[in-house]
Amino acid sequence: MTGKEGLIEGIITIGRSMPILLRGIAINIELLFALLAVGLLVGTVVALLQVYGGRVLGTIAAAYAWVFRGIPAMVLLFLFYFGPSQFGLDVPPFLAATLALGFRSSAYQSQIFRGALQAIPHEQMMAARSLGMSRVRAIVSIIIPQALRLSLAGWSNEFSSVAKDTTLAYVVGLNEVLRQARIIQDRHYDLAMLAYIAVALLFLILTYSGNFGLGALERRLRIPGLGVHERGG
Amino acid sequence: MRKGLIGLIVLGFAVLVIGGVVAAQETYVVASDIPWAPFEMVTANGQFFGFDLDVMRCIAIVEGFDIDIKNIAFDSIIPTVESGKADIGASGFTITAERAKSIDFSQPYYLSNQAVVIRKGSGLNIVSALAGKGPTQSVGAQNGTTGFGWAEENAIGVTVKGYEFYPTAILDLVNGRIDAVIQDEPASQSSLAAYPDKLEIAGIINTNEYFGFLVAKGDPNGLLPKINDGLAKLGLSVIDPAGGMKELVVTPGSVWDNLLKAYFGPTNDEIEAAWLASKDLLLVDKDVEGFAAKLAQEVSK
Numbered sequence: 457m458t459g460k461e462g463l464i465e466g467i468i469t470i471g472r473s474m475p476i477l478l479r480g481i482a483i484n485i486e487l488l489f490a491l492l493a494v495g496l497l498v499g500t501v502v503a504l505l506q507v508y509g510g511r512v513l514g515t516i517a518a519a520y521a522w523v524f525r526g527i528p529a530m531v532l533l534f535l536f537y538f539g540p541s542q543f544g545l546d547v548p549p550f551l552a553a554t555l556a557l558g559f560r561s562s563a564y565q566s567q568i569f570r571g572a573l574q575a576i577p578h579e580q581m582m583a584a585r586s587l588g589m590s591r592v593r594a595i596v597s598i599i600i601p602q603a604l605r606l607s608l609a610g611w612s613n614e615f616s617s618v619a620k621d622t623t624l625a626y627v628v629g630l631n632e633v634l635r636q637a638r639i640i641q642d643r644h645y646d647l648a649m650l651a652y653i654a655v656a657l658l659f660l661i662l663t664y665s666g667n668f669g670l671g672a673l674e675r676r677l678r679i680p681g682l683g684v685h686e687r688g689g
Numbered sequence: 690m691r692k693g694l695i696g697l698i699v700l701g702f703a704v705l706v707i708g709g710v711v712a713a714q715e716t717y718v719v720a721s722d723i724p725w726a727p728f729e730m731v732t733a734n735g736q737f738f739g740f741d742l743d744v745m746r747c748i749a750i751v752e753g754f755d756i757d758i759k760n761i762a763f764d765s766i767i768p769t770v771e772s773g774k775a776d777i778g779a780s781g782f783t784i785t786a787e788r789a790k791s792i793d794f795s796q797p798y799y800l801s802n803q804a805v806v807i808r809k810g811s812g813l814n815i816v817s818a819l820a821g822k823g824p825t826q827s828v829g830a831q832n833g834t835t836g837f838g839w840a841e842e843n844a845i846g847v848t849v850k851g852y853e854f855y856p857t858a859i860l861d862l863v864n865g866r867i868d869a870v871i872q873d874e875p876a877s878q879s880s881l882a883a884y885p886d887k888l889e890i891a892g893i894i895n896t897n898e899y900f901g902f903l904v905a906k907g908d909p910n911g912l913l914p915k916i917n918d919g920l921a922k923l924g925l926s927v928i929d930p931a932g933g934m935k936e937l938v939v940t941p942g943s944v945w946d947n948l949l950k951a952y953f954g955p956t957n958d959e960i961e962a963a964w965l966a967s968k969d970l971l972l973v974d975k976d977v978e979g980f981a982a983k984l985a986q987e988v989s990k
Contacts (some may be wrong), residue, residue, distance in 0.1 A: 476735060534768075541772035629720075629761045629769065639731045641856050642724035643957070645883035648860050 470650045473640045477651075480636030481658050484622040487553055487630070488662075491618060494558025499565030506566065507573045508595060517566070524563035529624050532556040537628040553625040561618050568610035572603040605677050612670040616663045633658060716755040717912065719745050720775035722763035725855065726879040727952045727960060728781040738964045740952040741779040743984075744798065745902070747944060747977045748919030764833045767792055770905050777912060778903040781873065783835040793908050795916040796927050797899030800937055803836045804877035806862065806870045807891045813868060815892030821847035823868025829858035835898055836871040844871075856880065863887055873898075875953055882956050899935065923948075923977070947981035955988040963987030 505517035524532070536556035540547045547555075576599050584594035626635040633655055640651040723729040723737055730739040737758050749756045756777070761769055766782075769775045770792055783801070784794045805815045805828075813823050819840075821827075827848035830837035840849040850867055852858040858870045859880045872880070874893060881888050904912050924943020928936040939946050952960060966987050970980035 473733075479735065538768050538772050541774060546774065626762055627765055629759060629765060629774075631760050635760070635762070638854055638856075639724055639735075641854070642726060643731070643733075645856055645859060645880065648856065 466644075466647050466650050469644060469647060470640065470654050473643075473651075474654070476636050476639055477633055477654055477658065480631060480633030481662070483625070483630055483632045484619070485662065487550065487557070487622045487625055487632070488619050490550075490554040491558040491561055491622070492615065494554060495561030495565045495614075495618070498559060498562035500569055502562060502566035503569035503573060504595075506570050508591075521563040521566050524560045525567075527560075529557060529560055529621050530627060532560055533624060533627050549625075549628045549630050552628050553622075553630055557618065557621055557625070560621075561614065564614055564617075565607075565611070568607050568614060569603060571610070572606035573599060575606055576602050605674070605679075608670055608674040608677070612667045615666045615670060619659065619663050619666065714753060714755050715910075716757055717749075717776035717910065718774070719756045719758045719777045719779050720761045720766045720769050721758060721778070721780045722766060723760045725763075725781060725876060726957050727875055730957065730961065730964075732961055732965060736968070738961075738968070740799075740948060741781060741902075743948060743952075743964075743971065743980075744920075744923070745777065745779045746971055747923055747948075747981070748916055750971075750975045750977050751922045752915040752919045754915070763831070767903070770903060773905060773909075776904065776910055777916070781876075781900055782903055783898040784901040785835065788903070792903045792906055793913060794901035794903050795913055796920055797901050797935055797937060798920055798925060799900040801873045801875065801896075801898045801900060803839055803871050803894040803896050803898075804874040805891045805894065806859070806872065806877050806880065806888055807868065808862060808865070809887055809889050811868065813891065815894075818869040818891055819844040819847060825866060825868050827867045828869040828871060829861055829867040830871045831855045831858060834872070835896065836873065839894065839896055840871050859884070859888070878953075879957055897934065899937075920945075944977055944981040947985035951981070951984040951988045959988050963990075 502517045502520055505513045506521070507514075509517060533553060533556045537547060537549060537552035540552075580598055581591075581594055584598050585591070589597070623632055623634045625632050637651045637655050641648045644651075719742075721729050721737075721739075721741060723739070723742075724731050726739065728739050728741045729737070730742075731737055737760070742758055745756055745758070759775060761775065763780060766775070766778045766780055767788065770778045778792070781799075781801075782788065782794075784797060788794075805818060807813050807818050807823075811818075811823065817823070819828065821844075826846075827850055828840055828844060829850045829852055830840050832851040832853060834855075837849065837851055840847075847868075850858075850861075852861075855870075855872055855876060858867070858872075861867050862870050863884060869891065870877075870880075871894070874890075877890060881890065902916055904910070904916075924940035924945035926938045926940070928938055930936075939949065951963060955963070963984050967980055967983040970976045970983055974980075
């Protein structure tokens with residue numbers, strides 16, 4: 457690739473190779489939504505246990521968060537994919553990646569949600585109890601709705617973070633976008649840079665859309681004048 | 690009219706019988722790290738081809754089984770086969786005693802040596818580049834390959850940088866971050882075609898490595914006899930003199946002969962064009978002989 461014409465020619469070649477990259481990013485997106493769903497579900501339960509679960513359950517939840525936040529994502533992928541086959545259990549690559557990255561994300565999400573739960577003033581619980589609500593009822597109707605709203609800002613961070621983690625899934629045999637970029641690179645050695653720029657743009661679009669959606673959700677769910685998240689209010 | 694009817698009935702039976710036979714065939718998963726030209730390649734539309742993959746397809750046809758090719762990172766192939774998630778590894782694997790501890794190899798099918806690629810005009814040669822006399826005192830190779838292992842063991846006084854993917858090593862060489870890249874000769878030829886003005890082969894290290902296909906330890910599916918028999922049917926025989934070096938003998942005019950001619954020598958673009966023109970013979974008609982002959986004929990056009 458030399459000079460301006462070479463660059464334009466290169467961009468055209470990358471444009472023609474877009475189907476190769478799009479096939480890859482589709483896998484990243486599928487994996488992203490699957491792992492976020494697992495992470496949200498498990499993460500919420502872990503956070504509730506850690507805050508309200510008492511000593512034993514709280515400790516177990518904290519240990520879970522410690523383990524899954526402490527192990528590198530790549531190692532988790534290997535363990536979830538190759539581990540079960542030692543016992544004759546065949547886990548397909550997509551499921552293994554969803555569970556490995558999903559549990560990891562749940563550990564992070566649990567801490568986002570735990571922070572939000574603990575940010576709700578204790579007086580609210582006391583007020584709810586004094587009105588005759590049970591503890592569980594107060595948690596479900598008073599605390600959780602506010603905490604979920606509070607978590608949204610943290611989630612948009614988690615979204616961007618795990619979106620990029622999906623590129624690690626190639627180690628279990630998923631041909632995600634970075635691995636697809638190698639096909640372009642092998643066909644056109646001199647276009648390596650452009651291929652990676654194209655991947656970068658795809659991720660910028662993906663994370664922008666995600667954060668835009670979460671931001672819109674945050675605005676939509678905002679209750680004016682209520683809640684601790686009102687800035688300067 | 691009557692003839693037509695009989696023909697139709699015969700055809701119908703033929704379809705049923707062939708259908709039954711096809712349906713009864715086992716499908717084995719072949720793991721390969723794609724791309725690694727000319728052994729593993731991809732067309733612009735994402736179809737897999739390359740020497741290893743076409744050889745596996747040919748063996749499957751002559752031995753009567755089906756294959757499903759999965760694109761898997763090189764470092765993950767052996768664990769994938771070991772865990773039974775794939776049945777065969779076909780990815781330019783050098784037969785080594787170390788690897789043979791965890792998996793079983795087929796007969797050797799290719800003799801490869803390591804090429805040392807340098808920048809043109811760098812004033813280096815194969816000895817000085819590997820002795821760290823270049824400006825960066827470092828050489829590159831792909832992680833997990835025998836070229837990398839060779840460099841770690843033998844290139845004293847030079848830093849060996851490991852790369853996840855061979856073309857990135859070539860990119861670093863072109864950009865002057867390393868002085869040489871060590872890689873199997875056929876793959877080196879293919880990278881030279883990309884930078885004919887900038888790169889050259891300084892020399893070949895005669896490592897005498899044999900490539901083999903691999904299966905899980907103990908060959909649980911009984912695939913090795915089929916692969917070895919398939920290699921022989923395609924025209925490759927191995928002479929194994931006691932105490933001497935194994936010799937790969939190719940029958941002239943055989944499928945193997947034609948595949949070698951098609952894949953080793955022409956540029957990647959020429960190979961791809963020839964493959965696209967001949968692929969139906971292999972994938973649809975399952976005509977191994979016809980495919981190899983056409984492929985060799987197309988690249989020489």
